[in-house]
Amino acid sequence: CSGCSGSVGHVEHVRHVKRMQPGAINATTGPTRALEWGQLNFLHTTDTHGWLEGHLKEANYGADWGDFVTLSTRFKHQAGNMGVDLLVVDTGDLHDGAGLSDATTPDGEISLKVFDQVEYDLLTIGNHELYLADIAYQALNEISTYWGDKYLTSNVQILDQQSVEWQYIGKTQRYFTTQHGLRVMAFGVLFDFTGNTNITKVIPAKTMVTQQWFLDALNCPEPVDIFVVLGHNPARGGNTGSTFPTVFDAIRAVHPDTPIQFLGGHSHIRDFAVFDPSSTSLESGRYCETLGWLSMSGFDATNSGFAGITPGPAGVPNPTRKAIQNATSPFVYSRRYLDWNRRTFEYHAATWYDQSFDYNNGLAATAEITRYRQQLNLSDVYGCVPQDYCISCTPFNSSSSIFPLLSEALAGTVVNESRKDIPRYIITNTGSVRFDMYKGPFTYDDQFIVSPFRDIFLYIPEVPYALASSLLGSLNNAGASQKRNLGVMSAERDICVDPPLGHFLEVRREEHHHHMSPRITRRQVVDILPGYTTSDDFGRDGDDTAHSEIPYYEIPDFFQGEAGFSEGSQADVVDVIFVDFIESDVLAILGSNYSSDDVSYYINSDFTTQDYLPLYIANSEAFQIGMPNCTVA
Ligand SMILES: O=c1ccn([C@@H]2O[C@H](COP(=O)(O)O)[C@@H](O)[C@H]2O)c(=O)[nH]1
Numbered sequence: 001c002s003g004c005s006g007s008v009g010h011v012e013h014v015r016h017v018k019r020m021q022p023g024a025i026n027a028t029t030g031p032t033r034a035l036e037w038g039q040l041n042f043l044h045t046t047d048t049h050g051w052l053e054g055h056l057k058e059a060n061y062g063a064d065w066g067d068f069v070t071l072s073t074r075f076k077h078q079a080g081n082m083g084v085d086l087l088v089v090d091t092g093d094l095h096d097g098a099g100l101s102d103a104t105t106p107d108g109e110i111s112l113k114v115f116d117q118v119e120y121d122l123l124t125i126g127n128h129e130l131y132l133a134d135i136a137y138q139a140l141n142e143i144s145t146y147w148g149d150k151y152l153t154s155n156v157q158i159l160d161q162q163s164v165e166w167q168y169i170g171k172t173q174r175y176f177t178t179q180h181g182l183r184v185m186a187f188g189v190l191f192d193f194t195g196n197t198n199i200t201k202v203i204p205a206k207t208m209v210t211q212q213w214f215l216d217a218l219n220c221p222e223p224v225d226i227f228v229v230l231g232h233n234p235a236r237g238g239n240t241g242s243t244f245p246t247v248f249d250a251i252r253a254v255h256p257d258t259p260i261q262f263l264g265g266h267s268h269i270r271d272f273a274v275f276d277p278s279s280t281s282l283e284s285g286r287y288c289e290t291l292g293w294l295s296m297s298g299f300d301a302t303n304s305g306f307a308g309i310t311p312g313p314a315g316v317p318n319p320t321r322k323a324i325q326n327a328t329s330p331f332v333y334s335r336r337y338l339d340w341n342r343r344t345f346e347y348h349a350a351t352w353y354d355q356s357f358d359y360n361n362g363l364a365a366t367a368e369i370t371r372y373r374q375q376l377n378l379s380d381v382y383g384c385v386p387q388d389y390c391i392s393c394t395p396f397n398s399s400s401s402i403f404p405l406l407s408e409a410l411a412g413t414v415v416n417e418s419r420k421d422i423p424r425y426i427i428t429n430t431g432s433v434r435f436d437m438y439k440g441p442f443t444y445d446d447q448f449i450v451s452p453f454r455d456i457f458l459y460i461p462e463v464p465y466a467l468a469s470s471l472l473g474s475l476n477n478a479g480a481s482q483k484r485n486l487g488v489m490s491a492e493r494d495i496c497v498d499p500p501l502g503h504f505l506e507v508r509r510e511e512h513h514h515h516m517s518p519r520i521t522r523r524q525v526v527d528i529l530p531g532y533t534t535s536d537d538f539g540r541d542g543d544d545t546a547h548s549e550i551p552y553y554e555i556p557d558f559f560q561g562e563a564g565f566s567e568g569s570q571a572d573v574v575d576v577i578f579v580d581f582i583e584s585d586v587l588a589i590l591g592s593n594y595s596s597d598d599v600s601y602y603i604n605s606d607f608t609t610q611d612y613l614p615l616y617i618a619n620s621e622a623f624q625i626g627m628p629n630c631t632v633a
């Protein structure tokens with residue numbers, strides 16, 4: 001982090017020595033249990049949101065996409081050697097979260113090329129592929145074209161630009177036979193998302209399950225040994241907004257006993273839910289923090305075409321747990337949430353017998369990421385953050401919460417010079433703030449990491465003070481329409497943990513300073529680090545590495561900056577500024593006296609939520625590079 005003690009600079013992107021001594025894996029800080037391999041195994045990613053570099057400031061999530069390319073290749077070989085099947089699966093939301101995906105126009109132009117280097121077997125679409133028309137066409141023309149039959153969008157269509165007819169972005173289903181003879185019917189089902197661009201159509205799950213193609217797939221004359229339902233859809237039902245239960249009921253109506261395996265996402269948590277004795281559901285977190293593992297056994301000649309190893313592979317632990325105790329189903333399961341770091345990947349790749357983890361395909365992907373990051377100037381330093389600021393690990397509005405800082409940033413930077421003397425509220429949604437800010441250099445990459453969306457500042461001029469001043473409270477009482485639509489937020493907040501703060505940073509900084517292996521530091525070897533502490537339908541033993549819990553505090557759905565008010569006198573009217581993403585929420589509260597005709601750009605269409613924070617940091621005294629409390633020790 002030398003860039004923090006000089007003039008505006010550049011943090012070198014250092015790739016570290018990646019080898020890890022087996023002895024460095026300590027019982028309290030890394031994985032301690034080999035994975036249970038079954039007859040059918042899944043490696044699962046979801047909600048990667050462009051974090052393909054991994055977490056540069058958190059060693060515990062410090063593996064990059066190249067490391068995952070290597071690991072997934074190794075696992076495929078391992079599965080082959082063991083005589084079992086492995087499916088590598090992704091469940092969407094590929095951008096809006098990091099510079100590698102969001103510093104290009106359109107988003108994803110570069111990061112998709114890197115993402116594509118993993119040999120996925122099945123993929124599905126996320127809501128972040130559908131907010132904007134150009135991104136939705138990218139899903140059609142690039143993602144779907146590249147992955148072909150493997151990209152499943154069972155309920156998502158797009159308007160074909162030539163024929164002006166609706167067509168599915170990917171395929172509705174995939175019927176295939178695995179290497180070891182399992183006959184799989186797979187679907188990819190997005191939750192009932194309503195915020196999509198109008199050149200796309202999301203067919204509600206309840207409608208989808210009545211469609212002829214779906215009924216035909218269920219009544220397919222070919223045998224089906226297992227249904228695999230991918231979905232950008234929370235793993236469990238209840239109040240989460242997940243439509244998996246609808247799909248489950250529809251399949252069960254025709255196939256009472258056939259196993260159904262769900263792989264979900266969207267609510268950014270680790271979770272595993274049991275649906276019935278032969279049906280479970282896995283969700284694998286977010287932002288390249290988690291690699292999900294699911295394995296199952298119980299296939300034999302009476303219930304499948306499986307011709308691999310029965311009852312399960314030798315020389316490794318096997319799944320043993322029934323989804324429901326004492327049920328007669330033959331299927332047994334295991335699930336595990338792996339922390340996204342080299343220590344973990346090396347441990348599970350069993351590298352001790354050939355000494356070296358890396359494969360050329362992984363190293364090539366890593367080199368590509370480094371090159372792209374340099375091309376995009378993602379390590380350029382805009383300022384220096386004097387302390388950690390987090391989203392939910394500290395009370396909202398406390399001095400270590402990110403929101404007071406962002407309110408100040410909104411107040412200081414969202415200014416239309418010709419209206420700057422008119423008091424203003426600048427309102428945005430807390431959901432637009434995607435990650436904590438860490439002490440140390442604030443890079444171009446961090447701009448996207450904290451606030452990745454290109455949401456434009458709109459305004460309604462001169463709203464009576466009485467109405468304007470009650471707006472934030474009313475919005476928070478009403479809740480975000482996104483939240484109402486999805487119903488996932490409360491579940492997310494119950495279970496989700498935000499990433500740990502200074503602890504990991506200390507580790508990461510040490511690496512940068514000494515150019516040492518990032519995975520071996522004194523601190524890591526002796527402590528249990530803060531992180532995920534997951535509780536799911538199988539209990540509390542799903543986290544591959546044990547962590548201590550991170551505090552969690554509720555946050556409201558909206559926050560605001562305030563500026564232009566004169567001390568001692570009350571304003572008569574206020575400019576109400578808000579981001580386009582929440583326009584309908586704001587108009588709903590303002591009532592029938594206001595409509596979209598009253599709304600226009602406050603600055604222009606180019607100044608977005610990506611821009612206000614870096615501008616503030618670059619101009620703020622407290623964030624200047626070289627400030628005494630802002631250098632990295
Ligand atoms: O333009 C946008 C688009 C989205 N958001 C926020 O993102 C979440 C959805 O993110 P997931 O990763 O799918 O959970 C949405 O609810 C908004 O809070 C935004 O702020 N601006």
Ligand SMILES: [Zn+2]
Nearest residue numbers: 047093266268
């Ligand atoms: Zn997501």
Ligand SMILES: [Zn+2]
Nearest residue numbers: 093126127266
């Ligand atoms: Zn999502």
